[in-house]
Amino acid sequence: MISRSSLISRLDSPRVLGYLLIAPAAIILLGLLAYPLVLGVWLSLTSATLGKAGEFVGLQNYATILADPIFRGAAAYSVFYTVCSEVGKLVLGLALALVLNQQFRGYRAARALMLLPWVAPTVLSALAWLWLLDPQFSALSWLLVQLHLVHSNVDFLGHPWPARFSLIVVNIWRGLPYFAIGYLAGLQSISKDLYEAAAIDGADGWQAFRRITWPLLAPITTILVAFSSIFTLTDFQLIWTITRGGPTDATQVFTTLAYQRAISGGQLGEGAAIAISPIVFMVVLAFFVVRSVREK
Amino acid sequence: MKHLDRREFLATSAAGIGAAALTGAFPSLASAADASPFKPEKDAKLELLRWSGFVKADDTIWAENTKKFTAATGVPVQIQSLNWPDVTPKAALAAQVGSGPDIVMGWNDDPFVYPDKLVDMTDVVENLGKAHGGWYDNARSYCFDQDVKRWVALPVGVTGNALNYRKSWAREAGFNEFPKDLDGMLKMARGMKKNGHPTGFALGHAVGDANSWTHWILWAFGGKQANPDNSIAINSPETNGALQYGKALYETMIDGVSGWTDASNNQAFLAGKIGLTMNGISIWYVAKEQFPAIFPDCANAIPPYGPVKTHTIANNFTSAYVFKYSKYPNAAKDYLRFMLDQAQAGPWVTGMLGYVTPALKGYADLPIWTQDPNITPYRDVMQGAKYDGYNGKPGKAAAQALDEFVLVDMFADVCVNNMAPKDAMRKAETRLNTIYKRA
Numbered sequence: 001m002i003s004r005s006s007l008i009s010r011l012d013s014p015r016v017l018g019y020l021l022i023a024p025a026a027i028i029l030l031g032l033l034a035y036p037l038v039l040g041v042w043l044s045l046t047s048a049t050l051g052k053a054g055e056f057v058g059l060q061n062y063a064t065i066l067a068d069p070i071f072r073g074a075a076a077y078s079v080f081y082t083v084c085s086e087v088g089k090l091v092l093g094l095a096l097a098l099v100l101n102q103q104f105r106g107y108r109a110a111r112a113l114m115l116l117p118w119v120a121p122t123v124l125s126a127l128a129w130l131w132l133l134d135p136q137f138s139a140l141s142w143l144l145v146q147l148h149l150v151h152s153n154v155d156f157l158g159h160p161w162p163a164r165f166s167l168i169v170v171n172i173w174r175g176l177p178y179f180a181i182g183y184l185a186g187l188q189s190i191s192k193d194l195y196e197a198a199a200i201d202g203a204d205g206w207q208a209f210r211r212i213t214w215p216l217l218a219p220i221t222t223i224l225v226a227f228s229s230i231f232t233l234t235d236f237q238l239i240w241t242i243t244r245g246g247p248t249d250a251t252q253v254f255t256t257l258a259y260q261r262a263i264s265g266g267q268l269g270e271g272a273a274i275a276i277s278p279i280v281f282m283v284v285l286a287f288f289v290v291r292s293v294r295e296k
Numbered sequence: 297m298k299h300l301d302r303r304e305f306l307a308t309s310a311a312g313i314g315a316a317a318l319t320g321a322f323p324s325l326a327s328a329a330d331a332s333p334f335k336p337e338k339d340a341k342l343e344l345l346r347w348s349g350f351v352k353a354d355d356t357i358w359a360e361n362t363k364k365f366t367a368a369t370g371v372p373v374q375i376q377s378l379n380w381p382d383v384t385p386k387a388a389l390a391a392q393v394g395s396g397p398d399i400v401m402g403w404n405d406d407p408f409v410y411p412d413k414l415v416d417m418t419d420v421v422e423n424l425g426k427a428h429g430g431w432y433d434n435a436r437s438y439c440f441d442q443d444v445k446r447w448v449a450l451p452v453g454v455t456g457n458a459l460n461y462r463k464s465w466a467r468e469a470g471f472n473e474f475p476k477d478l479d480g481m482l483k484m485a486r487g488m489k490k491n492g493h494p495t496g497f498a499l500g501h502a503v504g505d506a507n508s509w510t511h512w513i514l515w516a517f518g519g520k521q522a523n524p525d526n527s528i529a530i531n532s533p534e535t536n537g538a539l540q541y542g543k544a545l546y547e548t549m550i551d552g553v554s555g556w557t558d559a560s561n562n563q564a565f566l567a568g569k570i571g572l573t574m575n576g577i578s579i580w581y582v583a584k585e586q587f588p589a590i591f592p593d594c595a596n597a598i599p600p601y602g603p604v605k606t607h608t609i610a611n612n613f614t615s616a617y618v619f620k621y622s623k624y625p626n627a628a629k630d631y632l633r634f635m636l637d638q639a640q641a642g643p644w645v646t647g648m649l650g651y652v653t654p655a656l657k658g659y660a661d662l663p664i665w666t667q668d669p670n671i672t673p674y675r676d677v678m679q680g681a682k683y684d685g686y687n688g689k690p691g692k693a694a695a696q697a698l699d700e701f702v703l704v705d706m707f708a709d710v711c712v713n714n715m716a717p718k719d720a721m722r723k724a725e726t727r728l729n730t731i732y733k734r735a
Contacts, residue, residue, distance in 0.1 A: 051391045057361040068730070134560070135552020136569050156502070157555025159712060184536065227357075246501035247554040247712060249704045263385045264699035266409040267734065 014105055043272035050266035061273035071274060074245075074252035078278065081168055081253060083233045086225055088172035093179025093224075094217075100180065100189045111184070118177035126241035129170045133157050133242070160250035163243055170238055177233070179224055187213070199248040226289040233278050253279045315611050332634070333423060336627035341369045344631075345386060346401035347614070348377035350455065350578040353647035361640040368634070371627050381503050381558075384699075390619060398622035399507040399632065403685055404438060405695040407449040407617045411441040413617040414448040420448045420629045424636055429658035437683035437690045438613045450632050451655035455576040456677030457508040459597045462590070465493040466572040474597035478516060478541060485548035488571045495548045496570035497709045498556040504612050505558050506704040507684075509574045509673070509692070511610035513539045513545075514703060515682050517600025521697065521728065522688025528728045529687070532719040537603065539710045539717040546711035574599070576612070576650050577674045584649075598673040607680030614652065650674045652729035693735035702727050 010016050020029045044061055050053035065071040100111050117125060132140050133156040141153035156166045190213065236255040239245065245252040245260065252260075254274060262271020319593040344362075349355040355377065362373045364558060376397065383402050390396030391410035400406075405415055421439070425431050435451035459481075461474065469487025471480075485495045498505035514520075518534035546553075552568050553560075561573040565588050583591045599609055618628040631724070634640060636656065645654060650671045653659075655678070665675035685694025697703070700725050709720040 006540070049409075050388050051413045064730075064734075070727070077602045130557070133555075135555055136550065136560070136564050136567070153551065155552045155555065158552045159554065161553065243555070244501035244557075246705075246708075247499065249701075259385075259700060261390050265696040266388065267696070270734075 040272050041275055043268050044276045045086060046269045048272075050263075050268060050270040054269055057269065061269050062277070064270060065277070070249050071257060072251060072276075073249060074254060074257045075277070077164060077251065078233060078253040079172065079281070081164070081235075082229055082281075084165075084168045085171040085175065085230055085232050086169065089179045089228060090221070091173045092172065093176050096176065096180040096181050097183030097187055100184055111181075114180055115177045117174050122174065122237040123241055125174060126170070126238045129173075129238075130242050133166050133170075157243055158247060160247060162259050163247060163251050167239055167242060170242065171232060171235060174238065175228055178228060182220055182224045183217060186217045190216050222288055226285045229285050230282050235279060300310060301385070301438055322687050332630055333419070334626045334630035334633060336369055336371050336630050338626045338664060340624035340627035342371060342373045342399060342622075342631055343397040343629055344373055344375050344399045344401065345383060345390075345397035346377055347377065347380035347383050349405070349648075349651075350380075350576060351581045351648050351651045351663045353649075354644070354651060357644045357647045358467060358635070361635055361644060362631075364640065365631055366635045369627070369630065371624075371631065373631060378716050379635075394619075394621045396619070399616055399618050400627050401614060401616045402449075402450065403694075404698060405690055407439065407615060408441055408443075408691045408695050411444045411448045413620055415620055415622070415625045415628070417447040417450045417617065420450050420633050424450075424633060424656060427658075428636075428638070428656040430656070432655050432657060432678045432681070434611070434613065434678060434683060435655040437614050441691065442689055449615035449617035450636070452614045452616055452636065453654040453656075454613050454681065455504075455578075455624040455651060456611045456653045456674045457512070457574050457576060457599070457609060458673040458677060459572060459599055460565060460575050460579050461572040461591050461595055461597065462493065462568075463595045464593050465491065468493075474595070474601055478513075478602045482541070482548070485545060485572060489548040493571035494550040494569075495545070495547070495572040496550045496553055496556075496561050496564050496573060498558070498561055499546070499554040499704065499711060500556045500560075501701050502556055502558045502560070504573065505556070505561055506701070507698060508610045508612070509684075510542065510704050510707045511682070511684075512574070512599050512608055513542055513602070513707075515608035515610070515686060516599075516604060517541065518602075518604045520687040521685050521694070521703065522732065524687060524689065526688045526693065526732055528725055528732060530703075530728055531718075531725045535706075536717045539707065539720060541602075542707045543711050543717075546680070554708055577649060578673065580651055580670055581651065585614050594670075596670045596673050598676055607676075609677050609681045610684075611653075611677055611681050613655075613683070637672060653677055688732075691735070693732040696731050697728055698735060700727070700731065702731070 011020070025239045045056060045058060047057050047060075096114065100114065101108060132138055135153055135155050135158060138153060138156065140156075141150070144154060145152065155162065157163045187254040194212050195208055198212060203211065234252065234255055236259065239251055239253055239256050240259070243251045245256045254277060258271045258275035261267045261274060265271070316468050346358075347645060351480060359375060362375060366372050380403065383400065384406055386396075387400040387402050388409065390400070391413045394413075417439070421431070431451055434454070439447050439449040439451045442449045450722060459474065466472075466474065466484055469484050471484045471487070475481045488495065497509045500506060505654070517538035519532060519538045520534070521530045523529045551554060561570070561575060562582070563577050564570045564707050565573050565575070565579055566583060568590060577596065580594055580596055583594045598607070602608065616632050618625055618632075622628055635644075635653070638658075641656075641659065642662060645652060645662055647660060650664055651674075653674055658693055659673055665672055682692055683694070684698045685691070688694060706720045706724040709715040709723065710717050715723075
């Protein structure tokens with residue numbers, strides 16, 4: 001039996017006390033974060049179907065999905081969707097932040113309004129976009145017709161490439177405020193002295209942006225892009241609400257295909273393998289986030 | 297003919313049913329209410345998960361009938377209604393975790409995905425079948441699991457699919473009556489399109505509307521997803537014929553059908569953008585209730601024959617099943633028996649203007665079906681109706697193929713992506729082979 005004094009002396013050790021203090025947080029993290037992930041990985045290695053535990057099948061589910069052209073298409077579009085969306089959000093988010101960094105009449109209201117797409121429930125905004133992209137009743141088409149830019153309604157969702165790009169536009173619209181607000185915070189942390197010094201040295205606006213603003217925004221860019229890429233790569237609601245992966249599986253991504261196979265089709269093992277497969281990309285992105293945070 | 301409004305329908309048909317039952321005019325609808333062999337467990341309470349009604353009267357009358365059950369048995373029933381495509385995943389999760397609603401009113405071959413988790417419903421099926429003139433063949437296809445060899449669900453009926461069209465635009469195209477065969481329908485569709493009134497059939501991942509018309513056309517030409525031994529049969533001259541027809545029909549359609557959801561054809565039809573589509577009677581019901589300007593011009597027709605010369609209709613089949621984890625399986629069976637008995641189901645079907653066509657043959661005698669010629673096609677949708685995965689074995693594989701839109705995408709590949717029919721058939725065949733081997 002450990003005596004009271006011995007217990008106190010052990011607790012005095014920073015090593016023991018340290019582990020003890022982080023134990024509750026570690027248990028919560030393991031329970032809430034690691035368990036679902038481990039379960040997902042385990043399911044992907046089994047022949048589990050809805051209601052049946054299945055047997056261990058090794059990497060068979062991964063071999064099956066790699067041979068499946070629909071999965072390969074979904075993987076390709078997931079990456080394309082993520083890359084295009086991130087580029088769009090980065091460029092437009094930065095531009096928006098540069099504008100909102102100025103003090104003009106109503107700039108506070110403009111900053112608040114900018115957040116609307118991000119705070120609105122995703123399903124609600126997806127439904128609104130479904131109407132905006134409707135082949136018959138689209139307000140966007142109506143506007144384009146009124147402006148004489150097109151002769152008839154645009155079929156945004158009926159063909160593979162227009163549907164793919166339409167979803168990217170919707171994703172950019174939704175994620176833009178995240179970049180804009182992040183960049184705005186970054187811009188406001190840059191000392192004005194630097195710009196004054198550059199102006200004294202004869203730097204024009206573009207030079208000041210290239211030599212001062214952009215380098216100082218680089219750390220926050222890494223964090224914004226990495227986090228946003230993880231959200232985008234695992235996007236489900238927008239795509240499921242607007243196209244359900246159609247037409248002809250042209251807009252399937254990892255998440256929609258995993259849902260279709262595992263929940264609707266009952267193939268839990270295969271669905272889990274599809275859902276787990278983007279983890280490679282996410283680990284790389286997480287690595288960049290952690291490294292960037294440490295550097296900062 | 298005079299069109300009755302909803303109140304008149306309810307009043308006249310309910311009175312008719314009551315009188316008929318009292319005088320024995322409909323022996324096939326003889327009440328089985330007093331002879332329930334299912335005795336609810338002590339302190340039983342039930343939770344039902346079902347799809348929310350497409351027509352208002354569905355939810356209202358179902359809830360009223362449920363109250364009657366509670367009053368008669370003391371068993372409270374909590375009803376949770378969901379948008380119809382959301383019932384399938386919710387029920388699947390309940391099956392997986394072993395907890396959730398006692399009863400699910402779900403769709404098509406969902407029960408075949410987890411038959412081991414479901415209570416044997418054979419006794420209820422036999423009880424109701426005996427009392428109401430037996431079941432249509434389709435009921436067995438969707439509710440009797442051939443692997444576990446028992447009824448895993450109680451057939452309820454179908455939200456039937458008929459053709460909805462504008463009479464004046466059909467007349468302008470030279471058709472005073474709806475054509476009886478597919479060639480005639482195509483001629484009519486071409487005429488309508490020429491006059492500025494295109495047709496519209498969903499070709500996106502619309503769970504109900506895209507599957508219904510593509511399956512109908514495939515079967516009408518003799519095409520089959522699988523053979524009775526579940527070998528894949530999609531790559532055939534018959535499927536080729538169906539795809540060629542689909543492509544010709546697609547040329548008469550409004551732009552954008554390949555991006556349509558289940559709501560799109562209803563909206564386009566009611567807005568006067570299209571003159572012909574396929575849907576449940578809800579489209580006509582909504583026109584009646586909310587679009588008086590176009591309602592007199594709206595009509596419904598039974599889908600015409602193709603080269604096989606028989607009805608080949610694809611309906612959305614709904615059935616009720618009870619999970620084994622339920623503590624009150626007898627109460628659940630008694631509830632379902634009660635709800636499908638004549639005193640409840642008669643007014644339910646009548647109030648919905650036939651939105652659900654019961655799978656019990658006796659209900660074809662309800663007066664509602666002949667109150668208006670536009671309702672009659674929905675009585676007949678069960679005649680010759682086929683099932684997902686026809687002519688293969690109903691079950692998991694067929695369910696998965698439907699969930700993955702394999703046949704819809706085959707049609708879309710030909711119509712929208714300009715793929716040659718032989719390539720589209722081969723692509724579908726490859727996918728089906730994978731699904732059927734895996735299941």
